[in-house]
Amino acid sequence: MSVAVPSEEFHNGHKMPVIGLGTFMASSEVVGAAVDSALEAGYRHIDTAYVYRNEAAIGQALNKWLDSGRLKREELFVVTKLPGTGNRAESVEGYLKKSLEALQLSYVDLYLIHSAVGKIGKDDAPPSEQTLDMNTDHISLWKAMEAQVDAGRARSIGLSNFNARQIKRIVRAARIPPANLQVELHVYFQQRELVAFCKALDVTVCAYAPLGSPGFQERHTIRDRDREAALSPLTDPVVVEVARRHGRTPAQVLLRHVLQRGVVAIPKSTNPGRIRENFQVFDFELDDEDVEKLDALDRGSKARMFGGKMLKGNAIHPEFPFHDPY
Protein backbone atom coordinates (compact mmCIF):
# COMPACT_ATOMS: atom_id res chain seq x y z
CA MET A 1 0.00 0.00 0.00
CA SER A 2 1.42 3.35 -0.88
CA VAL A 3 -0.07 6.71 0.11
CA ALA A 4 1.41 9.91 -1.27
CA VAL A 5 2.04 12.24 1.66
CA PRO A 6 3.60 15.62 0.79
CA SER A 7 7.15 15.84 2.09
CA GLU A 8 10.08 18.17 2.72
CA GLU A 9 13.34 17.12 1.10
CA PHE A 10 16.61 17.05 3.05
CA HIS A 11 20.01 18.10 1.70
CA ASN A 12 20.82 14.38 1.27
CA GLY A 13 17.73 13.63 -0.84
CA HIS A 14 15.77 11.84 1.91
CA LYS A 15 12.18 13.03 2.33
CA MET A 16 10.29 13.77 5.55
CA PRO A 17 6.46 13.57 5.37
CA VAL A 18 5.10 16.98 6.39
CA ILE A 19 2.63 15.58 8.94
CA GLY A 20 3.81 13.10 11.53
CA LEU A 21 2.28 11.56 14.63
CA GLY A 22 3.65 13.05 17.87
CA THR A 23 3.85 10.62 20.80
CA PHE A 24 5.03 12.68 23.79
CA MET A 25 2.91 11.66 26.83
CA ALA A 26 1.34 8.81 24.82
CA SER A 27 1.85 5.88 27.20
CA SER A 28 2.84 2.38 26.11
CA GLU A 29 -0.72 1.24 26.88
CA VAL A 30 -2.30 3.52 24.27
CA VAL A 31 0.41 4.44 21.77
CA GLY A 32 0.18 1.20 19.74
CA ALA A 33 -3.48 1.83 18.92
CA ALA A 34 -2.61 5.45 18.05
CA VAL A 35 0.07 4.28 15.62
CA ASP A 36 -2.44 1.86 14.05
CA SER A 37 -5.01 4.64 13.62
CA ALA A 38 -2.38 6.95 12.18
CA LEU A 39 -1.11 4.41 9.65
CA GLU A 40 -4.72 3.61 8.66
CA ALA A 41 -5.33 7.33 8.13
CA GLY A 42 -2.28 7.65 5.88
CA TYR A 43 0.43 8.90 8.24
CA ARG A 44 3.88 7.54 7.44
CA HIS A 45 5.93 9.65 9.86
CA ILE A 46 6.11 8.76 13.57
CA ASP A 47 7.98 10.90 16.12
CA THR A 48 9.22 9.41 19.38
CA ALA A 49 12.17 9.78 21.76
CA TYR A 50 14.13 7.59 24.13
CA VAL A 51 12.74 9.61 27.05
CA TYR A 52 9.09 9.08 26.04
CA ARG A 53 9.49 5.44 27.13
CA ASN A 54 7.11 4.24 24.44
CA GLU A 55 9.54 3.10 21.73
CA ALA A 56 8.90 -0.62 22.41
CA ALA A 57 5.12 -0.26 22.06
CA ILE A 58 5.59 1.79 18.88
CA GLY A 59 7.98 -0.86 17.58
CA GLN A 60 5.38 -3.57 18.16
CA ALA A 61 2.71 -1.65 16.27
CA LEU A 62 5.02 -0.83 13.36
CA ASN A 63 6.27 -4.35 13.08
CA LYS A 64 2.76 -5.74 12.84
CA TRP A 65 2.36 -3.65 9.70
CA LEU A 66 5.80 -4.49 8.34
CA ASP A 67 5.55 -8.24 9.03
CA SER A 68 2.13 -8.51 7.42
CA GLY A 69 3.46 -6.82 4.28
CA ARG A 70 0.88 -3.98 4.55
CA LEU A 71 3.75 -1.53 4.68
CA LYS A 72 7.33 -1.54 3.49
CA ARG A 73 10.07 -0.16 5.71
CA GLU A 74 11.04 2.41 3.07
CA GLU A 75 7.50 3.85 3.18
CA LEU A 76 7.92 4.76 6.84
CA PHE A 77 9.72 7.72 8.38
CA VAL A 78 10.64 7.06 12.02
CA VAL A 79 12.26 9.68 14.23
CA THR A 80 13.76 9.18 17.67
CA LYS A 81 16.04 11.22 19.90
CA LEU A 82 19.18 10.91 22.01
CA PRO A 83 18.36 11.76 25.66
CA GLY A 84 20.21 14.54 27.50
CA THR A 85 21.93 11.88 29.63
CA GLY A 86 23.52 10.64 26.39
CA ASN A 87 24.93 14.00 25.30
CA ARG A 88 28.54 12.87 25.05
CA ALA A 89 30.32 11.22 22.15
CA GLU A 90 30.89 7.85 23.80
CA SER A 91 27.19 7.43 24.71
CA VAL A 92 25.56 7.99 21.32
CA GLU A 93 26.00 4.56 19.77
CA GLY A 94 24.72 2.74 22.87
CA TYR A 95 21.59 4.88 23.15
CA LEU A 96 20.76 4.59 19.46
CA LYS A 97 21.22 0.81 19.61
CA LYS A 98 18.82 0.66 22.58
CA SER A 99 16.22 2.71 20.67
CA LEU A 100 16.58 0.53 17.56
CA GLU A 101 16.18 -2.62 19.62
CA ALA A 102 13.01 -1.26 21.25
CA LEU A 103 11.64 -0.11 17.89
CA GLN A 104 12.62 -3.46 16.28
CA LEU A 105 14.21 -1.54 13.42
CA SER A 106 17.67 -1.70 11.88
CA TYR A 107 17.74 2.06 11.25
CA VAL A 108 15.81 5.23 12.01
CA ASP A 109 15.10 7.79 9.34
CA LEU A 110 16.13 10.67 11.57
CA TYR A 111 18.08 10.69 14.83
CA LEU A 112 17.98 13.97 16.76
CA ILE A 113 20.00 15.28 19.70
CA HIS A 114 17.00 16.00 21.95
CA SER A 115 18.53 18.82 23.94
CA ALA A 116 21.53 21.14 23.70
CA VAL A 117 22.09 20.61 27.43
CA GLY A 118 23.85 17.47 28.70
CA LYS A 119 22.71 15.71 31.87
CA ILE A 120 24.25 13.25 34.32
CA GLY A 121 22.11 10.66 36.04
CA LYS A 122 19.85 7.70 35.40
CA ASP A 123 18.06 8.22 32.12
CA ASP A 124 14.73 7.11 33.60
CA ALA A 125 14.98 9.47 36.61
CA PRO A 126 12.88 12.65 36.76
CA PRO A 127 14.82 15.77 35.64
CA SER A 128 14.99 16.96 39.28
CA GLU A 129 17.13 13.91 40.10
CA GLN A 130 19.56 14.49 37.24
CA THR A 131 22.42 16.98 37.39
CA LEU A 132 23.83 19.12 34.61
CA ASP A 133 26.88 17.97 32.70
CA MET A 134 28.70 21.30 32.39
CA ASN A 135 31.18 19.82 29.87
CA THR A 136 28.74 19.24 26.99
CA ASP A 137 30.75 19.50 23.76
CA HIS A 138 28.51 19.78 20.69
CA ILE A 139 31.27 19.21 18.16
CA SER A 140 32.50 15.87 19.48
CA LEU A 141 28.88 14.86 20.06
CA TRP A 142 28.04 15.68 16.45
CA LYS A 143 30.95 13.58 15.17
CA ALA A 144 29.47 10.62 17.06
CA MET A 145 26.11 11.36 15.41
CA GLU A 146 27.80 11.32 11.99
CA ALA A 147 29.27 7.92 12.84
CA GLN A 148 25.69 6.59 13.21
CA VAL A 149 24.96 7.54 9.59
CA ASP A 150 28.22 5.88 8.50
CA ALA A 151 27.19 2.72 10.40
CA GLY A 152 23.74 2.69 8.75
CA ARG A 153 21.84 3.13 12.01
CA ALA A 154 20.41 6.55 11.02
CA ARG A 155 19.56 7.78 7.52
CA SER A 156 19.73 11.42 8.59
CA ILE A 157 20.71 13.28 11.76
CA GLY A 158 19.52 16.52 13.28
CA LEU A 159 18.97 18.71 16.33
CA SER A 160 16.20 19.65 18.70
CA ASN A 161 16.04 22.65 21.04
CA PHE A 162 19.25 24.26 19.71
CA ASN A 163 19.59 27.98 18.99
CA ALA A 164 20.89 29.61 15.79
CA ARG A 165 24.42 30.15 17.13
CA GLN A 166 24.73 26.50 18.16
CA ILE A 167 23.34 25.27 14.83
CA LYS A 168 25.77 27.43 12.86
CA ARG A 169 28.74 26.13 14.84
CA ILE A 170 27.73 22.52 14.14
CA VAL A 171 27.04 23.20 10.45
CA ARG A 172 30.52 24.77 10.09
CA ALA A 173 32.25 21.77 11.68
CA ALA A 174 30.07 19.08 10.13
CA ARG A 175 31.02 16.48 7.57
CA ILE A 176 27.32 15.48 7.49
CA PRO A 177 25.23 18.60 8.17
CA PRO A 178 22.06 18.47 10.28
CA ALA A 179 19.05 17.70 8.07
CA ASN A 180 16.38 18.96 10.46
CA LEU A 181 15.76 21.09 13.54
CA GLN A 182 12.81 20.19 15.78
CA VAL A 183 11.61 23.10 17.90
CA GLU A 184 8.54 24.42 19.64
CA LEU A 185 6.55 26.29 17.01
CA HIS A 186 2.88 27.30 16.93
CA VAL A 187 0.74 30.27 16.07
CA TYR A 188 1.67 32.09 19.31
CA PHE A 189 5.39 31.32 18.92
CA GLN A 190 6.09 31.36 15.20
CA GLN A 191 9.92 31.29 15.33
CA ARG A 192 10.22 33.49 12.20
CA GLU A 193 13.95 34.30 12.59
CA LEU A 194 14.97 30.75 13.45
CA VAL A 195 13.03 29.25 10.52
CA ALA A 196 14.59 31.75 8.08
CA PHE A 197 18.03 31.05 9.54
CA CYS A 198 17.63 27.28 9.12
CA LYS A 199 16.25 27.57 5.61
CA ALA A 200 19.30 29.62 4.58
CA LEU A 201 21.50 26.75 5.83
CA ASP A 202 19.34 24.06 4.12
CA VAL A 203 18.22 22.70 7.48
CA THR A 204 14.51 21.77 7.41
CA VAL A 205 12.33 22.62 10.41
CA CYS A 206 9.79 20.50 12.29
CA ALA A 207 7.25 22.12 14.62
CA TYR A 208 6.62 20.45 17.94
CA ALA A 209 3.58 21.46 19.99
CA PRO A 210 1.94 22.75 16.77
CA LEU A 211 -1.47 22.87 18.52
CA GLY A 212 -0.06 24.61 21.59
CA SER A 213 0.27 21.31 23.50
CA PRO A 214 -2.98 21.49 25.53
CA GLY A 215 -2.20 18.20 27.34
CA PHE A 216 1.12 19.54 28.55
CA GLN A 217 -0.58 22.76 29.61
CA GLU A 218 -3.00 20.83 31.80
CA ARG A 219 -0.15 19.06 33.56
CA HIS A 220 1.92 22.18 34.15
CA THR A 221 -0.41 24.66 35.72
CA ILE A 222 -0.53 28.33 34.86
CA ARG A 223 0.95 28.99 38.30
CA ASP A 224 4.25 27.55 37.02
CA ARG A 225 4.40 29.50 33.83
CA ASP A 226 3.54 32.75 32.14
CA ARG A 227 -0.18 33.30 31.80
CA GLU A 228 0.39 34.39 28.23
CA ALA A 229 2.01 31.09 27.28
CA ALA A 230 -0.91 29.21 28.77
CA LEU A 231 -3.53 30.55 26.35
CA SER A 232 -4.67 27.88 23.91
CA PRO A 233 -4.39 28.50 20.17
CA LEU A 234 -7.22 25.95 19.72
CA THR A 235 -9.72 28.35 21.29
CA ASP A 236 -8.26 31.62 20.01
CA PRO A 237 -11.16 33.64 18.49
CA VAL A 238 -9.13 34.44 15.32
CA VAL A 239 -8.32 30.77 14.76
CA VAL A 240 -11.91 29.74 15.48
CA GLU A 241 -13.22 32.32 13.00
CA VAL A 242 -10.84 31.26 10.19
CA ALA A 243 -11.82 27.63 10.84
CA ARG A 244 -15.52 28.49 10.67
CA ARG A 245 -15.10 30.27 7.32
CA HIS A 246 -13.39 27.21 5.83
CA GLY A 247 -15.71 24.66 7.44
CA ARG A 248 -12.66 23.20 9.20
CA THR A 249 -11.54 22.71 12.79
CA PRO A 250 -9.16 25.02 14.70
CA ALA A 251 -6.55 22.23 14.78
CA GLN A 252 -6.65 21.92 10.98
CA VAL A 253 -6.21 25.67 10.59
CA LEU A 254 -3.24 25.68 12.98
CA LEU A 255 -1.58 22.82 11.11
CA ARG A 256 -2.20 24.42 7.70
CA HIS A 257 -0.62 27.63 8.98
CA VAL A 258 2.54 25.69 9.86
CA LEU A 259 2.61 23.66 6.63
CA GLN A 260 2.12 26.70 4.38
CA ARG A 261 5.37 28.08 5.83
CA GLY A 262 7.27 25.03 4.58
CA VAL A 263 7.55 23.62 8.12
CA VAL A 264 6.75 20.01 9.10
CA ALA A 265 4.26 19.42 11.97
CA ILE A 266 3.92 16.47 14.37
CA PRO A 267 0.59 16.86 16.21
CA LYS A 268 0.14 14.32 19.01
CA SER A 269 -3.12 12.54 19.56
CA THR A 270 -4.20 9.15 20.85
CA ASN A 271 -7.82 9.75 19.82
CA PRO A 272 -8.64 8.05 16.48
CA GLY A 273 -10.98 10.85 15.35
CA ARG A 274 -8.47 13.59 16.13
CA ILE A 275 -5.65 11.57 14.55
CA ARG A 276 -7.67 11.48 11.30
CA GLU A 277 -8.66 15.14 11.63
CA ASN A 278 -5.03 16.23 11.97
CA PHE A 279 -4.15 14.45 8.73
CA GLN A 280 -7.04 15.93 6.71
CA VAL A 281 -5.16 19.11 5.92
CA PHE A 282 -4.15 18.55 2.30
CA ASP A 283 -7.44 19.48 0.63
CA PHE A 284 -7.79 23.14 1.60
CA GLU A 285 -5.62 26.23 1.71
CA LEU A 286 -5.50 29.36 3.82
CA ASP A 287 -5.67 32.52 1.72
CA ASP A 288 -3.48 35.63 2.15
CA GLU A 289 -6.02 37.30 4.41
CA ASP A 290 -6.22 34.27 6.75
CA VAL A 291 -2.44 34.00 6.85
CA GLU A 292 -2.10 37.70 7.67
CA LYS A 293 -4.53 37.36 10.61
CA LEU A 294 -2.81 34.24 11.91
CA ASP A 295 0.67 35.73 11.49
CA ALA A 296 -0.45 38.63 13.69
CA LEU A 297 -1.07 36.24 16.64
CA ASP A 298 2.69 35.72 17.10
CA ARG A 299 3.82 36.64 20.64
CA GLY A 300 7.41 35.59 20.15
CA SER A 301 9.37 33.85 22.89
CA LYS A 302 6.97 35.11 25.60
CA ALA A 303 4.73 32.26 24.42
CA ARG A 304 7.42 29.59 24.80
CA MET A 305 6.16 26.69 26.92
CA PHE A 306 9.03 24.20 26.73
CA GLY A 307 12.33 25.19 28.23
CA GLY A 308 11.39 28.48 29.85
CA LYS A 309 10.48 28.55 33.51
CA MET A 310 9.88 24.80 33.52
CA LEU A 311 13.55 24.06 32.91
CA LYS A 312 14.94 26.98 34.87
CA GLY A 313 17.52 24.72 36.51
CA ASN A 314 19.08 24.26 33.08
CA ALA A 315 19.61 27.97 32.55
CA ILE A 316 23.05 27.94 34.21
CA HIS A 317 24.35 25.38 31.71
CA PRO A 318 26.86 26.91 29.24
CA GLU A 319 24.84 25.49 26.33
CA PHE A 320 21.37 26.51 27.58
CA PRO A 321 19.89 27.57 24.23
CA PHE A 322 17.16 30.02 25.19
CA HIS A 323 19.17 33.00 26.44
CA ASP A 324 19.73 34.02 22.81
CA PRO A 325 16.86 35.82 21.03
CA TYR A 326 16.56 32.82 18.65
Ligand SMILES: NC(=O)c1ccc[n+]([C@@H]2O[C@H](COP(=O)([O-])OP(=O)(O)OC[C@H]3O[C@@H](n4cnc5c(N)ncnc54)[C@H](OP(=O)(O)O)[C@@H]3O)[C@@H](O)[C@H]2O)c1
Ligand atom coordinates in the same frame (compact mmCIF):
# COMPACT_ATOMS: atom_id res chain seq x y z
N1 LIG B 1 11.80 17.80 20.79
C1 LIG B 1 11.16 18.13 21.88
O1 LIG B 1 11.75 18.60 22.89
C2 LIG B 1 9.68 17.96 21.93
C3 LIG B 1 8.92 18.59 22.95
C4 LIG B 1 7.55 18.42 22.93
C5 LIG B 1 6.94 17.67 21.95
N2 LIG B 1 7.69 17.04 20.99
C6 LIG B 1 7.06 16.20 19.92
O2 LIG B 1 6.05 16.96 19.29
C7 LIG B 1 4.80 16.30 19.41
C8 LIG B 1 3.66 17.30 19.47
O3 LIG B 1 3.78 18.14 20.60
P1 LIG B 1 2.81 18.02 21.88
O4 LIG B 1 2.34 16.62 22.00
O5 LIG B 1 3.51 18.62 23.02
O6 LIG B 1 1.61 19.02 21.54
P2 LIG B 1 0.49 19.18 20.40
O7 LIG B 1 0.64 18.18 19.33
O8 LIG B 1 0.48 20.63 20.06
O9 LIG B 1 -0.83 18.91 21.23
C9 LIG B 1 -1.20 17.61 21.65
C10 LIG B 1 -2.44 17.74 22.51
O10 LIG B 1 -3.52 18.23 21.71
C11 LIG B 1 -4.65 17.33 21.77
N3 LIG B 1 -5.15 17.27 20.39
C12 LIG B 1 -4.60 16.61 19.34
N4 LIG B 1 -5.31 16.81 18.22
C13 LIG B 1 -6.32 17.61 18.56
C14 LIG B 1 -7.41 18.17 17.83
N5 LIG B 1 -7.55 17.91 16.53
N6 LIG B 1 -8.29 18.96 18.48
C15 LIG B 1 -8.15 19.21 19.83
N7 LIG B 1 -7.14 18.71 20.57
C16 LIG B 1 -6.24 17.92 19.94
C17 LIG B 1 -4.07 16.02 22.24
O11 LIG B 1 -5.02 15.29 22.99
P3 LIG B 1 -5.54 13.81 22.55
O12 LIG B 1 -4.34 12.91 22.51
O13 LIG B 1 -6.51 13.47 23.61
O14 LIG B 1 -6.18 13.99 21.19
C18 LIG B 1 -2.92 16.46 23.13
O15 LIG B 1 -3.39 16.78 24.44
C19 LIG B 1 4.99 15.47 20.68
O16 LIG B 1 3.98 14.50 20.86
C20 LIG B 1 6.38 14.94 20.47
O17 LIG B 1 6.38 13.87 19.55
C21 LIG B 1 9.04 17.22 20.95
